């Protein structure tokens with residue numbers, strides 16, 4: 001599936017929904033050239049990890065982090081996002097595809113701590129209703145940016 005970067009308006013909506021704090025650890029799964037996770041850590045003081053399979057995009061992401069002055073707080077990994085351990089994440093950023101979001105949902109709910117925020121540009125999680133969403137009216141058709149807050153797990 002082709003690489004497509006998030007627009008500036010979508011990034012701002014993602015950050016508005018994520019409500020980042022300095023103590024957050026942000027994972028950007030399918031980070032591309034790193035623009036979203038770089039904006040996330042730059043504005044908040046949080047730390048971030050970008051994951052992608054494309055080595056060329058990852059090199060660009062690293063260069064972009066250096067240029068933005070955040071290379072000490074963000075790192076990039078060449079990894080399949082389905083192999084990424086998310087147990088330390090407090091925020092997960094996504095701009096993937098509908099079927100990947102839906103395949104990812106059980107992993108997100110299994111690994112993320114209660115209260116973690118998941119923000120997705122453009123694509124929802126099928127029947128799993130979002131906590132909030134923002135509608136963007138750029139381009140030919142309006143599209144949404146979604147937030148889910150991971151619920152507490154029932155006591156065993």
Ligand SMILES: C[S@@+](CC[C@H](N)C(=O)[O-])C[C@H]1O[C@@H](n2cnc3c(N)ncnc32)[C@H](O)[C@@H]1O
Nearest residue numbers: 003004005006030031032052053054080081095
């Ligand atoms: C639509 S682009 C979004 C890029 C960036 N997150 C943004 O919003 O600008 C999706 C990215 O996911 C990456 N990707 C797709 N499948 C992946 C996988 N299984 N593991 C890691 N990265 C993946 C692609 O290489 C691509 O860079």
